[in-house]
């Protein structure tokens with residue numbers, strides 16, 4: 001058979017208005033042909049994802065190419081982009097990332113589809129590049145197993161077959177394929193006529209003619225192949241989803257019975273909760289507690305397989321099972337958690353009652369070697385978090401927590417066990433799904449976010465937030481409660497003040513304090529007069545330091561500045 005030259009890709013005019021070539025001739029025909037090519041690419045991609053999902057259902061969710069590529073993207077995302085994503089998409093940043101990946105994938109799939117019918121070898125090569133991307137992403141994930149390359153490999157192999165079948169079916173529609181390349185030539189096989197002649201086959205009727213009703217036979221063959229690909233993709237993906245649902249620890253979590261605390265938290269006075277509508281509750285319910293982590297798929301850690309190892313610069317390495325952990329004397333404590341990515345006035349802060357084993361007691365059992373100044377904790381997801389030894393050991397309620405607001409830890413918040421150290425931003429203290437504690441030095445080891453430029457030691461900044469009225473709210477003139485929360489974990493809040501339109505600072509009323517590791521509600525009753533007004537808030541912490549007006553971004557050690565809202569009074 002003849003091997004057409006590359007330039008043949010440009011010899012398309014032979015086909016312009018070429019009625020004899022059948023159903024897709026003319027300008028509308030070329031458009032349809034393009035649509036068929038794009039559809040071929042999209043279907044091949046769908047088949048790839050469906051088959052990959054199916055195989056991931058067997059080998060585990062981390063091998064799913066979208067998850068692996070997404071995870072790699074998260075790790076490689078420059079800090080400003082990540083901060084933008086957290087600030088603008090919030091907890092939807094992962095949905096935004098996945099959507100972005102799928103859109104990019106769709107665009108490339110369309111290009112591959114267009115390429116494949118003209119030059120199959122190039123289309124297949126582009127597909128291989130995609131496979132290589134997926135495989136290397138899967139291999140470089142910190143928690144990856146070798147089997148995590150299988151979903152991508154299987155997906156790409158099946159997509160290649162789909163692409164060949166669809167490209168052939170599309171060519172069979174009668175539209176000429178100017179160049180199918182070597183692979184195309186081989187795949188054409190000696191028994192088939194040149195692609196630019198209508199082919200005889202079981203599915204082909206006579207060549208389509210103008211005025212003939214119903215889809216032309218070539219087109220029918222393409223539509224059949226396409227529908228087959230779509231069904232295969234959906235079926236494989238659906239079964240994969242079902243298989244993946246087995247990887248779930250919610251039943252094991254429901255069976256956990258938390259023991260009573262050996263050290264209970266002091267009773268909380270009724271004055272801790274101001275009961276103002278719109279004000280953040282003193283305890284943040286688990287279901288609405290903010291979530292920040294790098295995981296596209298939540299780690300599912302069966303408690304009976306979980307262990308904690310304490311090693312590194314210690315006298316006696318310690319290993320602990322979940323049952324061992326529950327037998328330790330547990331402490332109950334109210335501690336708030338804040339993310340360094342929280343903008344002034346932002347939502348990434350919450351307060352809960354935790355139950356956990358004493359972290360300093362565990363470290364004392366292991367015996368910290370002189371000179372060690374860092375506890376580097378590692379999670380099953382590969383996250384590393386470094387915490388100063390001094391903060392863990394100075395007597396604050398540093399916990400290896402198992403309970404949150406009276407429940408076993410929710411899976412999203414670190415089930416079965418996580419670290420908590422009051423007063424430090426989450427990325428330096430709050431390791432979820434924690435499995436190892438390595439006692440080391442700051443000189444020797446750097447943790448995940450520190451490698452990306454964030455501060456190695458990061459105390460939570462003193463902050464205050466206006467919860468009500470909401471920004472741009474309309475309120476009635478008269479007595480309007482202005483209320484919110486203020487925090488300076490492990491230093492405590494001494495005062496909160498409000499200013500209207502830049503006027504004098506007025507003292508807000510503080511709710512009762514529940515220790516120094518939680519936030520504190522505050523309220524100031526405003527005698528509001530009609531017009532547009534700006535309300536601003538600032539807090540003074542237990543050391544006497546007042547929030548600065550100077551605005552800085554969240555990188556590298558947390559935002560500074562004061563929260564304000566503009567409201568209309570009518």
Ligand SMILES: Nc1nc2c(c(=O)[nH]1)N[C@H]1C(S)=C(S)[C@@H](COP(=O)(O)O)O[C@H]1N2
Pocket residue numbers: 289290291292293294295337338339340379380381383412413414425426427430431432433434
């Ligand atoms: N394993 C793991 N632990 C983690 C993280 C993570 O990405 N992976 N993120 C940290 C960050 S940045 C914060 S702010 C807190 C958030 O805890 P939460 O999701 O329970 O609110 O978890 C910390 N612990």
Ligand SMILES: [Mo]
Pocket residue numbers: 292338339340341425426427
């Ligand atoms: Mo964070």
